[in-house]
Amino acid sequence: MERLHVLGTGNAAVTRCYNTCFALEKQGEYLLCDAGGGNGILHQLKLAGIGFGSIHHFIITHAHCDHLLGAVWVLRMVGTAMKGGTYQGQLHIYCHRSIIEGLTAMAKLMLPAAINAFLGDRILFHPVEDGVQEQIMGHTVTFFDIGSTKLLQYGFTLLLTGGQKLCCLGDEPYNPACARWVEGSSWLLSEAFCLYEHREIFKPYEKHHSTVMDAARLAQSLGIAHLVLWHTEDKYLDERKLLYTREARSEYSGDVYVPDDLEVISLA
Numbered sequence: 001m002e003r004l005h006v007l008g009t010g011n012a013a014v015t016r017c018y019n020t021c022f023a024l025e026k027q028g029e030y031l032l033c034d035a036g037g038g039n040g041i042l043h044q045l046k047l048a049g050i051g052f053g054s055i056h057h058f059i060i061t062h063a064h065c066d067h068l069l070g071a072v073w074v075l076r077m078v079g080t081a082m083k084g085g086t087y088q089g090q091l092h093i094y095c096h097r098s099i100i101e102g103l104t105a106m107a108k109l110m111l112p113a114a115i116n117a118f119l120g121d122r123i124l125f126h127p128v129e130d131g132v133q134e135q136i137m138g139h140t141v142t143f144f145d146i147g148s149t150k151l152l153q154y155g156f157t158l159l160l161t162g163g164q165k166l167c168c169l170g171d172e173p174y175n176p177a178c179a180r181w182v183e184g185s186s187w188l189l190s191e192a193f194c195l196y197e198h199r200e201i202f203k204p205y206e207k208h209h210s211t212v213m214d215a216a217r218l219a220q221s222l223g224i225a226h227l228v229l230w231h232t233e234d235k236y237l238d239e240r241k242l243l244y245t246r247e248a249r250s251e252y253s254g255d256v257y258v259p260d261d262l263e264v265i266s267l268a
């Protein structure tokens, strides 16, 4: 059975939790999805008990700094471990060509030549396009363009061992143009910037984000069984689980998860 390790739950500007990213665990191996905005990824992985030696697959949804900058640190740590002989095999990175170019340029600028030497050798990029499928840790993963008007971004679906479909929407609201990918999902990983009643405070709609109520309505209409909400503001962090869960339940009859950083969710 797979487990979802929630490494971060916040939006780009949070200071009291980490930026939204997660790792999907299967039998001690991890698929990392996004890495947050920097060196904090090292802290979160350490607290989660996830060593770099057990990460061989890494999805990057898009290039915004709260998702991509932590990837430089992942390259640094994995590259150092490769150099020191403590990392077995290869690291596979799945992302759009523009991110391959950008991350390669950042690595050249910021990391030692000995680490850069692993790019294309033991650190391998797999370009993602709309509809591209990959087999990752024994799962069929299908990437889809979420249709962002801000910056090219990819969500994905992943078939779990039990046959259920997990869908990660990235950090923007569900776009009906993606229905053919998202429909039939059991698990939906969705952004929810803030409560509906706080929309005037946090202005989610101006930023192409949605409220808990919007995400919950959508999950209800799609017949989703399990809804995970994150990429939130952190002003109400202490009450977030209670308040967000309550609002989601008013619109949605499935299971609601409003995780805190470092929570682990069983994907049964």
Ligand SMILES: [Zn+2]
Binding pocket: 011, 012, 064, 066, 067, 171, 231
């Ligand atoms: Zn984001």
